[in-house]
Amino acid sequence: MEECVFCKIANKKIPAKVVYEDEEILAFDDINPQAPVHVLVIPKEHFASLNDMPGGKQKLLGRILIQAREIARQKGIGERGYRIVLNTEKDSGQDVFHIHFHILGGRRMSWPPG
Numbered sequence: 306m307e308e309c310v311f312c313k314i315a316n317k318k319i320p321a322k323v324v325y326e327d328e329e330i331l332a333f334d335d336i337n338p339q340a341p342v343h344v345l346v347i348p349k350e351h352f353a354s355l356n357d358m359p360g361g362k363q364k365l366l367g368r369i370l371i372q373a374r375e376i377a378r379q380k381g382i383g384e385r386g387y388r389i390v391l392n393t394e395k396d397s398g399q400d401v402f403h404i405h406f407h408i409l410g411g412r413r414m415s416w417p418p419g
């Protein structure tokens with residue numbers, strides 16, 4: 306099966322600015338940042354979206370969120386605040402169908418989102 310773009314990044318077939326890596330998780334700068342800090346956090350294993358993650362992966366999902374919090378701290382936006390976004394399927398604007406959490410921060414965010 307053809308690998309998706311984030312599988313290629315996870316497998317080091319295309320480059321990315323990696324900010325965190327362990328056996329299960331990879332975090333890297335977004336190629337088209339929407340805020341001064343814009344990091345994507347993914348499981349290395351391919352799941353197209355949140356809808357495709359089995360219930361048994363709840364520990365992995367939790368680890369990703371805790372790691373995202375740590376990355377926000379390390380990037381210096383932990384205290385002032387940041388937004389974590391998990392776009393899921395078409396209406397959300399999901400473009401890359403390998404589940405990823407966005408960490409956005411370093412500027413004031415508006416609400417409601419577009």
Ligand code: 5GP
Pocket residue numbers: 310321322333334335336337338345392398399400401402
């Ligand atoms: P989505 O709209 O699916 O939630 O977000 C996909 C994100 O992936 C976008 O913010 C886009 O800029 C980012 N992206 C797409 N292709 C690449 C790539 O090849 N490298 C990196 N670092 N980010 C990418």
Ligand code: ZN
Pocket residue numbers: 308309310311312313350351352402403
């Ligand atoms: Zn993938």
